[in-house]
Amino acid sequence: MGRPRRRGRDIHGVLLLDKPTGIGSNDVLQKVKRIFNANKAGHTGALDPLATGMLPICLGEATKFSQFLLDADKRYRVIARLGQRTDTSDSDGAIISERPVNFTQAQLDGALETFRGESDQIPSMYSALKYQGRPLYEYARQGIDVPRESRKITVYELKFIRWEGNELELEIHCSKGTYIRTIVDDLGELLGCGAHVIYLRRLNVADYPTERMVTLTQLEQIVNSAQAEERAPAEDLDPLLLPMDSAVADFPEVNLLPVMGVYVKQGQAVQVAGAPRSGLVRITVGDEREFIGVGQIDDDGRVAPRRLVVENPVE
Numbered sequence: 001m002g003r004p005r006r007r008g009r010d011i012h013g014v015l016l017l018d019k020p021t022g023i024g025s026n027d028v029l030q031k032v033k034r035i036f037n038a039n040k041a042g043h044t045g046a047l048d049p050l051a052t053g054m055l056p057i058c059l060g061e062a063t064k065f066s067q068f069l070l071d072a073d074k075r076y077r078v079i080a081r082l083g084q085r086t087d088t089s090d091s092d093g094a095i096i097s098e099r100p101v102n103f104t105q106a107q108l109d110g111a112l113e114t115f116r117g118e119s120d121q122i123p124s125m126y127s128a129l130k131y132q133g134r135p136l137y138e139y140a141r142q143g144i145d146v147p148r149e150s151r152k153i154t155v156y157e158l159k160f161i162r163w164e165g166n167e168l169e170l171e172i173h174c175s176k177g178t179y180i181r182t183i184v185d186d187l188g189e190l191l192g193c194g195a196h197v198i199y200l201r202r203l204n205v206a207d208y209p210t211e212r213m214v215t216l217t218q219l220e221q222i223v224n225s226a227q228a229e230e231r232a233p234a235e236d237l238d239p240l241l242l243p244m245d246s247a248v249a250d251f252p253e254v255n256l257l258p259v260m261g262v263y264v265k266q267g268q269a270v271q272v273a274g275a276p277r278s279g280l281v282r283i284t285v286g287d288e289r290e291f292i293g294v295g296q297i298d299d300d301g302r303v304a305p306r307r308l309v310v311e312n313p314v315e
Helices: 024-035 058-072 105-113 136-141 182-192 217-230 234-240 244-246 258-265
Strands: 013-021 042-045 052-059 072-080 085-086 097-098 117-121 152-165 167-174 195-205 255-256 281-287 290-297 302-309
Touching: 013 058, 013 244, 024 042, 024 052, 024 217, 024 234, 024 281, 042 058, 042 217, 052 244, 058 244, 072 182, 072 234, 085 117, 085 182, 105 182, 105 244, 105 281, 117 182, 117 195, 167 195, 182 195, 217 234, 244 281, 244 290, 255 258, 258 281, 258 290, 258 302
Parallel strands: 052 195, 085 195, 255 281
Antiparallel strands: 013 052, 042 052, 072 167, 072 195, 085 097, 117 152, 152 167, 281 290, 290 302
16 A cells, blocks of 8 residues: 555644634634645634634644643734624624613723733633533524633733724733633623624734734735746745744743753653753753753653654654
């Protein structure tokens, strides 16, 4: 038997996509995967179809580290429509109540203050969280309400931008797992008028640079231009990728001698002078500081491999 035919290129890195509105994160992911002809791809936390903005997409071996971006802080710009509550807490849903907007600026300031810092948030029924193996939104579409546990979230910063008529604009820097739609819905109820999201843009994920974001349109133009010039699109696409270890850039680095790197690649824990006493670390090897994966400091103070880059992976 011959070797199995590969489904794409071994290309590794992180693309900062500026997601367009009106399309789901998984659909965008598949488009990017096809454009790069990558054999493996994954995103780092879905954005609602309504939302736009930064969606890091991991290609190849970088997918092993996408979980760490799921855990990263996020920053959003949101515009809420006051006076109307919807069943999805955004403009894609049906209006379930309409009430007059008659609060004061002082009342608004006081209400916003209650969301700053750590709090417990009950996720919306229209979320991708799972209950008994099914996403909550599937139950919601059938009119079934299921129990949901509150989750600890932290709003590090909540900026008031403007309030004009029935529109309220905010900027929110928050921890992982925070639902902006739920904040807006809860705020509307606190103000007694109801509210829902009409615009949502993710400005940042972790410390990724916004100037490195690219749109689907730009990617498609690159492919079309390269094909017109009879060049491989990869020549212009691949430089857009950030290194795969950018997903764990905040982890302390442990640099190994090449011989120790061999042991780690074989799955063995090693003792490293000067390594942190606990937690996750970013493992590099040699003077070139080649990234080989993420490790965990074990109970004996050794660097134990947790997720490693596979050289020339085979599907």
